[in-house]
Amino acid sequence: MGRRLSGVWWFRGDPIYRRIYRVLRVGRRLPSARSITVLDYDEGKEAAERRRAAGFAVPSKGEVWFDDEPPSYLVFAHELIHLARKARDDVGEEMYANALQRLVVTLAARGIVPRRSPLSLLEDVTPGQLLEALSAAFGRRFRSFNDFYVSVHGFEPAFLLDRDLRPVSRVGREAMKLLIMYLSDESEFNMKVLRALLSLLS
Ligand SMILES: [Zn+2]
Numbered sequence: 001m002g003r004r005l006s007g008v009w010w011f012r013g014d015p016i017y018r019r020i021y022r023v024l025r026v027g028r029r030l031p032s033a034r035s036i037t038v039l040d041y042d043e044g045k046e047a048a049e050r051r052r053a054a055g056f057a058v059p060s061k062g063e064v065w066f067d068d069e070p071p072s073y074l075v076f077a078h079e080l081i082h083l084a085r086k087a088r089d090d091v092g093e094e095m096y097a098n099a100l101q102r103l104v105v106t107l108a109a110r111g112i113v114p115r116r117s118p119l120s121l122l123e124d125v126t127p128g129q130l131l132e133a134l135s136a137a138f139g140r141r142f143r144s145f146n147d148f149y150v151s152v153h154g155f156e157p158a159f160l161l162d163r164d165l166r167p168v169s170r171v172g173r174e175a176m177k178l179l180i181m182y183l184s185d186e187s188e189f190n191m192k193v194l195r196a197l198l199s200l201l202s
Pocket of ligand 1: 078082093094
């Protein structure tokens with residue numbers, strides 16, 4: 001049978017869950033909380049064992065299931081991202097969820113609802129725009145993402161190096177996805193990174 005998300009006790013009782021929902025609802029990406037179903041434990045247990053997952057989502061039916069209730073904020077955000085409407089199908093479901101879950105929870109914890117959906121970071125932000133946003137937030141001009149990583153972190157991630165360990169000449173779609181994922185993870189404790197990502201969502 002399942003329960004409506006809007007009526008589930010932990011969703012009603014803890015504002016962070018509702019803020020996570022609100023952040024992901026931006027741009028009408030999510031259905032109303034009344035039409036999202038939280039499956040009961042027994043309804044999802046078998047499917048979850050097959051997938052070895054702490055939760056799962058069935059986007060076509062608007063259903064989510066959690067191994068543990070209340071779920072952790074990250075797991076909740078992850079499964080709701082699976083329910084959200086995507087503008088591109090070349091990003092990959094798990095990439096959307098894994099890359100953005102931390103940013104969504106960080107925004108919710110800080111009570112921020114951006115004007116544009118966080119999902120758009122993986123959909124229409126160009127490498128040039130991202131680099132520009134990082135430069136503005138850090139108050140210095142980064143020549144490349146390699147320059148950003150060396151200046152700020154003192155190392156270059158492997159996906160920004162070619163086979164001869166030289167900086168890649170062009171940042172393609174795959175590297176952009178990873179950049180968004182790393183920056184989303186970092187946004188939890190790095191205000192400048194958070195500001196850069198937020199400027200792309202304003
Ligand atoms: Zn997933």
